[in-house]
Amino acid sequence: MLSHLSSHIKKGLVPLYFDENGTPHYNSVDTSLWFVYALDRYIDYTGDVSFGVELVPRLLEIIRWYVDGTDHGIKVGGDGLVSCGARLTWMDGDVDGMPVTPRNGKPCEVNALWHNALCVVSALCEEAGRDVWFGEYIDRVRENYWKFWNDEFECLFDVIDPHDESPRPNQVIGFLFELKNNHNHKLKGNQKNIIPHPKKVVEFVQRNLLTSRGLRTLAPWYRGYKGRYVGGWNDRNLAYHQGSVWTWLLGPFVRGYTGVKSTTQLPKKLLLGFLPHLEEAGIGTVSELFDGDEPHIPRGCISQAWSVAELLRCCVEDV
Secondary structure: OHHHHHOOOEOOEOOOEEOOOOOEEOOOOOHHHHHHHHHHHHHHHHOOHHHHHHOHHHHHHHHHHHHHOOHHHOEEOOOOOEEEOOOOOOOOOEEOOEEOOOOOEEEHHHHHHHHHHHHHHHHHHHHHOOOOOOHHHHHHHHHHHHHHEEOOOOEEOOEEOOOEOOOOHHHHHHHHHOOOOOOOOOOOOOOOOOOOOHHHHHHHHHHHOEEOOEEEOOOOOOOOOOOOOOOOHHHHHHHHOOOOEEHHHHHHHHHHHHHHHOOOHHHHHHHHOOOHHHHOOOOOOOOOEEOOOOOOOEEOOOOOHHHHHHHHHHHHHOO
16 A cells, blocks of 8 residues: 555655545645655564665655645745645535635644654665755754644644644644654654643643543634534534544544553543444444534444544554
8 A cells, every 4th residue: 555655646745535536636735744654653563664765765755845845835944844725634624615624834733744754754764875865854843843832721733824723632643653662663763752741732632622432623612613513514514623523533642641641541441431332333343523512422434444543553552
């Protein structure tokens, strides 16, 4: 899969999806960065560093296009942070063609992904004996990621430049890239957690976004919150990322929680709590999302790969 996707990289962008005719579509700022993350994890579990080295030319293509600028307004600024146009992250719902959560600017998780990608590609370049010409950008991201800190809410801004204070779960996604001592990491890179005040971030998310089925996409007390994913297409899209609970987000939250709390009691309780759901919608699997309001009724597709994958990863790596 990774090899196939790499063959379709265009202007530094990995396809978001292929339509039924096999045509690739590239309307995403983070797919290329998740591609690098997936490659890194593949290497962790297989030890196949040579495959990563083979892909170095394509990885450098991603870095170069992001730095110089590519489609959809995706470009790295002087501060080393990635900016993009509207509706290019995973929160891509729309109503009558207008984005519900535009997130144009510099999204917090995109820049955590960018930092991780720089570190992974740097390590692979060293393995390949290639020049790490982009090393300065790693330093710039680390120096400037603090800009995401929101003193008033004691959490991260969801987006900066322009600033968006919407209290969302994207701020915990960066915890996925923090290396822990029990991780058998194959690449000798220089990754580290760049999230400012990680304990405060975890505690904010726990208080305002955590449910028994995952994380809400918006705090219930914030304007625009929609607690039920019901109605027609437009009604549901208004709630899709405006309060609905997504299970896959539990993964990065658990990674962050176990990192700052040094206990697995709550994560184990949350994971075991999904056992009844395995007989609730899709038998033996996990739904796409749930209502933000209790009793958190399952909604969307009855089996979501993200949901299943992150719960399994938590069981293997974090608890």
